[in-house]
Amino acid sequence: EDQVTQSPEALRLQEGESSSLNCSYTVSGLRGLFWYRQDPGKGPEFLFTLYSAGEEKEKERLKATLTKKESFLHITAPKPEDSATYLCAAPPYSGAGSYQLTFGKGTKLSVIP
Amino acid sequence: KAGVTQTPRYLIKTRGQQVTLSCSPISGHRSVSWYQQTPGQGLQFLFEYFSETQRNKGNFPGRFSGRQFSNSRSEMNVSTLELGDSALYLCASSPGTGGALQETQYFGPGTRLLVL
Numbered sequence: 001e002d003q004v005t006q007s008p009e010a011l012r013l014q015e016g017e018s019s020s021l022n023c024s025y026t027v028s029g030l031r032g033l034f035w036y037r038q039d040p041g042k043g044p045e046f047l048f049t050l051y052s053a054g055e056e057k058e059k060e061r062l063k064a065t066l067t068k069k070e071s072f073l074h075i076t077a078p079k080p081e082d083s084a085t086y087l088c089a090a091p092p093y094s095g096a097g098s099y100q101l102t103f104g105k106g107t108k109l110s111v112i113p
Numbered sequence: 114k115a116g117v118t119q120t121p122r123y124l125i126k127t128r129g130q131q132v133t134l135s136c137s138p139i140s141g142h143r144s145v146s147w148y149q150q151t152p153g154q155g156l157q158f159l160f161e162y163f164s165e166t167q168r169n170k171g172n173f174p175g176r177f178s179g180r181q182f183s184n185s186r187s188e189m190n191v192s193t194l195e196l197g198d199s200a201l202y203l204c205a206s207s208p209g210t211g212g213a214l215q216e217t218q219y220f221g222p223g224t225r226l227l228v229l
Contacts, residue, residue, distance in 0.1 A: 034215075043117075043119075095214060099163070101218060
C-alpha cells in the first residue's frame with residue numbers, strides 16, 4: 001500500500017492560472033512532510049518542511065499547507081519557470097529511528113506561456 | 114555553504130561489471146542517504162549512514178552496498194550490474210542531530226548510470 005500518494009500525475013496550466021497539487025499520506029503520527037521540486041536530469045530541490053496540522057509555509061508563488069491526512073502545494077499565478085515535477089515525501093512510519101523518506105510519484109507541472 | 118556533491122555525474126557500464134559512486138555531504142552534515150530513481154518506480158530509498166554506521170536499509174538486493182568514512186563522505190557500490198540498475202542515483206545529506214522529528218534531507222545532482 002502506497003503511503004504517500006500524489007495527484008494529479010500531470011497538470012497543465014496557463015501562465016497566471018492558479019491551482020493546487022495534492023499529497024495524501026497514510027502514516028499515523030507524522031514526523032514531517034516534505035516538498036521538493038525536481039527539474040529533468042537534476043536532483044530534487046528542497047522547498048518546504050511541514051510538521052504540524054494547520055502549518056503553512058510560503059515561498060514566492062508557492063504555499064504549502066498540512067492537514068492530518070494530506071498536504072497541498074498551492075501555486076499562485078504560475079510562470080513558465082515553475083514547470084517541473086513536484087515531489088512529496090514523508091517518513092514511512094511514525095516511530096523514531098526511521099531516517100528515510102518515502103516519496104510519492106510526483107506531479108509533473110507544465111505552465112504554458 | 115557548498116551543497117551535496119556527487120561524482121561521477123555520468124557513467125556507462127556493461128552487465129556484470131561493478132560500479133562505485135561517491136557523495137560528499139554538506140559541511141557539518143553527518144547523515145547520508147542514498148536513493149535510486151527510475152521512471153517506473155520513482156524515488157526509492159537504498160540506505161542511510163550516520164557516523165560510519167548503516168542505520169536503515171531499503172528493500173534492495175545485497176548487490177547494493179555502501180559505506181561512510183570518518184569525514185562523512187559516502188560511497189555506494191553496485192556489483193554484478195544488471196540492465197535494470199540503469200537509473201539516477203541520488204545522495205542526500207542531513208545534519209543527523211537526531212530527535213523525534215524527521216530532518217530535512219538535501220539532495221545532490223545525482224549520478225546517471227547506464228548499464229548496457
